[in-house]
């Protein structure tokens with residue numbers, strides 16, 4: 001009531017000012033200014049309400065204000081039930097294509113810690129008559145802004161806590177609603193020039209999630225807990241003095257779900273994925289430039305790190321090469337050397353993961369995947385760099401049950417027992433199990449699909465047994481050969497010793 005009264009007062013003052021402008025010719029300008037300032041002072045003195053405005057565009061370059069966007073999102077989420085007049089907008093990159101927010105000149109109330117505040121969406125037209133085709137604001141110079149009004153006795157609570165709460169919640173909702181993106185690095189030849197950038201992106205619409213990811217249930221829960229702890233870890237990481245980042249190493253045979261797991265992590269965390277193709281990065285400087293452009297709340301992925309570059313034995317190999325090298329044409333040698341030195345090195349990657357990059361913004365995840373964990377340089381995957389090592393192993397019964405639910409919508413079946421036994425006896429990837437579970441035609445029912453899987457697993461078992469027998473036979477052969485060689489060596493040594501004794505003593 002009181003606030004409305006003051007609002008009326010404001011209109012009254014505006015009318016007075018308007019009258020000045022009409023009669024301005026009859027008043028000297030100095031008198032007009034003085035009167036206006038005085039009227040403002042009087043209003044401010046008695047008005048117990050404070051107003052803060054948040055314009056849509058700010059700064060010299062008239063960039064769209066982040067605060068305005070966050071407030072819009074916050075109010076859309078909180079006001080669409082309360083406001084009587086709403087406007088619908090199509091928002092780019094949002095999961096919900098049509099976003100409802102309160103319409104221009106509409107007002108709603110909000111409450112924070114028992115304090116009531118008023119938000120209004122406003123629009124002013126600085127020059128409605130003039131058409132400006134280059135205007136940021138459309139056909140007329142419309143300027144939008146949100147106005148927050150509150151009683152002056154709550155100044156501290158509103159300016160110090162409430163606005164922060166609105167902006168944070170608005171940004172959080174923006175992040176939840178937006179569509180995830182998958183970024184890939186562009187070759188450096190295209191980094192500069194008009195509209196070029198280091199990363200290109202597409203909307204990331206991978207259907208995988210932790211619900212559909214087939215793996216041992218306990219391990220899955222463990223990973224989920226780890227991720228949830230990381231997400232809420234801002235204070236914890238700052239308390240222990242560690243950069244807010246986490247490294248995951250996913251390793252295991254092909255088709256066991258490493259890439260699927262990355263998609264599930266991205267979805268769970270609601271982070272964009274930056275898929276770094278190391279072979280397209282010329283050197284450590286380029287690597288740095290690329291990584292520095294990855295934002296917080298992102299996952300940087302290096303897939304098949306063992307194949308991406310010779311990160312595994314680079315240092316050792318270089319030495320060997322130098323020793324075995326034949327003399328070369330000096331021109332070619334120079335060329336080769338410069339191409340060799342323009343490569344990302346293991347230390348370049350490690351320094352950046354540990355150093356500046358992890359300190360930029362925080363809340364970053366880095367994931368390496370490999371099929372051959374034993375080939376990697378221990379320095380690359382030591383704890384602290386790759387904090388969590390996750391083995392994606394062959395399909396177990398738990399994982400099979402998830403796949404059966406995903407593909408056939410069954411949770412139990414008489415054939416499950418046989419499949420469980422066969423999975424223990426074979427090494428079958430989840431990708432192979434999934435492929436066999438997928439109905440090949442419309443006539444194939446659940447039972448046929450499960451039988452198909454059993455047949456495939458039995459075949460796999462037979463082949464494995466055959467392979468194992470062959471390997472054992474080969475091993476035996478090698479052992480026998482080694483034994484024979486050692487007996488021969490012993491005989492030779494004995495003969496040599498005898499000859500030496502004869503030489504030393506000078507007789508037979």
Ligand SMILES: Nc1ncnc2c1ncn2[C@@H]1O[C@H](COP(=O)(O)OP(=O)(O)OP(=O)(O)O)[C@@H](O)[C@H]1O
Pocket residue numbers: 212213214215252253254255256257258259260261370371392399429430431432434
């Ligand atoms: N654990 C799993 N859960 C659900 N689906 C899986 C799983 N593992 C594999 N699949 C299925 O198999 C396909 C291949 O899996 P994915 O690409 O994740 O394997 P990968 O471990 O990354 O293999 P590679 O080592 O060859 O890159 C996926 O598209 C998915 O359909």
Ligand SMILES: [Mg+2]
Pocket residue numbers: 258259260303369
């Ligand atoms: Mg993969």
